[in-house]
Amino acid sequence: xxxxxxxxxxxxxxxxxNIKERYQDVDLVISAGDLPMEYLEFIVxxxxxxxxxxxxxxxxxxxxxxxxxxxxxxxxQSMAEERSEGYGSTYLGFTTRRxxxxxxxxxxxxxxxxxxxxxxxxxxxxxxxxxxVPRLIYNKLRYGRYVDIFIAHAAPFGIHDRPxxxxxxxxxxxxxxxxxxxxxxxxxxxxxxxxxAPRVTVYENTTVINVFSNYLLEFDPAQIAEQPHAQ
Numbered sequence: 001x002x003x004x005x006x007x008x009x010x011x012x013x014x015x016x017x018n019i020k021e022r023y024q025d026v027d028l029v030i031s032a033g034d035l036p037m038e039y040l041e042f043i044v045x046x047x048x049x050x051x052x053x054x055x056x057x058x059x060x061x062x063x064x065x066x067x068x069x070x071x072x073x074x075x076x077q078s079m080a081e082e083r084s085e086g087y088g089s090t091y092l093g094f095t096t097r098r099x100x101x102x103x104x105x106x107x108x109x110x111x112x113x114x115x116x117x118x119x120x121x122x123x124x125x126x127x128x129x130x131x132x133v134p135r136l137i138y139n140k141l142r143y144g145r146y147v148d149i150f151i152a153h154a155a156p157f158g159i160h161d162r163p164x165x166x167x168x169x170x171x172x173x174x175x176x177x178x179x180x181x182x183x184x185x186x187x188x189x190x191x192x193x194x195x196x197a198p199r200v201t202v203y204e205n206t207t208v209i210n211v212f213s214n215y216l217l218e219f220d221p222a223q224i225a226e227q228p229h230a231q
Contacts, residue, residue, distance in 0.1 A: 001100055002218045004047075005211035007032035007153075007188025008056070010039055014214055019046045028099060031089070032188035032211050033108065033153035034058045044088035050099060051089040055108035056153035056189060057118045057166075063108075064117075066091050092151055094128055096135040101221045103139050105132060105182075106151035110189055113165040126172040136180055148224050150182040153189050159201050160190050160210045177206045183224050186211050 004026045006014060013022065029043055033056025044051045055063050090097065092106035107128055112119040120128065136146040154170055155161040156177065161169030167190060177185060185208045192199060192212045199215075201208045209215060 001027045001102065001221050002216060003028045003030055003149075004043075005030045005032065005186055005209070005215040005217055006035060006039075006043070007211045007213070008034040008191060009213045010035065011214045015039065015042065019043070023047060026216075028052070030149075030151055030186060030211070030217075032056070032151055032186055034188060037062055037089075040089050052092040052097065052099075052104060052106065052151065053089050054091070054093045054106045054151050054153055055118055057110045057116070060116075060118050066093060094131065096132065096139065096147065098139075098143075102224065103143060103145065103148045104151065105136065105147045105149075107132075108153060110154040110166065111168050111170060120170075122171055125170050126175075129172055129176050146180040147182045148221075149184045149186065150176070150180075152185070152187045155187045155190055155210065156185065156203070156208060159203055159208050160187070160198060162190065174203075177204050177208075182206055183219075184209060184217065186217070188212055 002025055004023050006029070016022070026047060026049055029047065029049055029051040031040055031051065031053035033054050036059050040051055040053060092104060093108035096103065096105040098104070107125065109118045109120050112121050140146050152173065156173035157169040157171040159169060161167055181204065183206065185206050188211055190210050190212060192210060199210045209217065
């Protein structure tokens with residue numbers, strides 16, 4: 001399986017008339033947040049492949065559509081007028097999904113640094129992860145593993161994150177990795193302007209990847225299913 005991962009920046013290699021030729025063998029697309037929905041719509045309509053996305057802390061115009069607690073009558077009406085039918089994409093925030101034999105789960109947002117939406121305290125994010133546990137247990141009982149690929153916007157604490165209030169990672173993501181052992185943890189949020197900055201790190205047998213701008217992830221789903229997972 002080959003997955004095109006995008007996040008945080010509109011990449012001219014992707015947003016191009018040559019996208020079909022460049023990514024014709026892609027099976028799936030993942031967005032780790034902070035991208036306009038119109039950009040995701042372009043990718044879906046060009047490649048005609050499934051696209052899973054989570055939200056970050058920017059480009060949140062349509063976030064209330066997917067979270068009822070954020071809706072107001074005025075904002076919902078505005079979104080209903082502007083939004084096309086799902087932009088051809090599937091929201092993976094705070095839920096799970098199975099595609100092509102691969103188990104996915106995801107969360108949106110980053111660490112809280114001001115009063116805007118799309119931000120969570122450490123405690124709030126831990127509760128969001130705990131809410132996923134019943135679905136993950138179902139996966140374990142049905143498929144023999146909890147999750148294969150976990151998508152977030154923010155990074156885990158101490159892995160690819162930064163010390164400033166906006167870009168600090170979540171400590172509860174480290175707990176999640178240790179407990180449920182996803183094969184891959186994909187995130188964005190951390191912009192890579194330094195070519196020497198780490199992009200891929202292995203933690204507790206989970207490969208953590210910063211998919212800023214674009215990243216091609218390729219693996220054999222059969223091998224993922226055969227590898228040992230959390231007990």
